[in-house]
Amino acid sequence: RKEVEQDPGPFNVPEGATVAFNCTYSNSASQSFFWYRQDCRKEPKLLMSVYSSGNEDGRFTAQLNRASQYISLLIRDSKLSDSATYLCVVNRLTGANNLFFGTGTRLTVIP
């Protein structure tokens, strides 16, 4: 089983829609969680960290469910500029190679 699994999509949504992505992780020792955004043929950039209590940044809300071992990203009022691939990243303290990237969920916002 992969460390991090995401639905690859694609998700095609109209402007203004609300869209949610989930990501599951396999190792309960995972400690830190992030969402990165990767535009086509560009490098990944941090979108937001995911805190235990959940956190919001404008139109973006991230949630963590440790019991079920998943994190989610909710995007409200989608903009054309939100079109990108969203990478789920999970980090655990044990072991040297402890940062795991999901393969990403592709979002296209349609005018």
Add this chain to the structure above:
Amino acid sequence: GAGVSQSPSNKVTEKGKDVELRCDPISGHTALYWYRQRLGQGLEFLIYFQGNSAPDKSGLPSDRFSAERTGESVSTLTIQRTQQEDSAVYLCASSFGTHLNEQFFGPGTRLTVL
């Protein structure tokens, strides 16, 4: 401010040749990572440097791959006797402190092996 830079941005080489990819991390970042991303695929961890500690090489796919880092500065990833399957974008990232902190990625080197 300077971000992570990588060179070359594109590299086309013939099968069997050696290539060297360079990464300049953000000044002061102690951690440096190399990843590989094949077309349409996720990021594949290759190697991780943290300060002066021994690097974690567990992600290197074969002994044709090696990497070095001088102190907390430049890193080079070397691929010997390249194969067509090595074609990918090679991304370097750096972070301040440990892996718990945000990673800043360079623009990548697109390697094409003919």
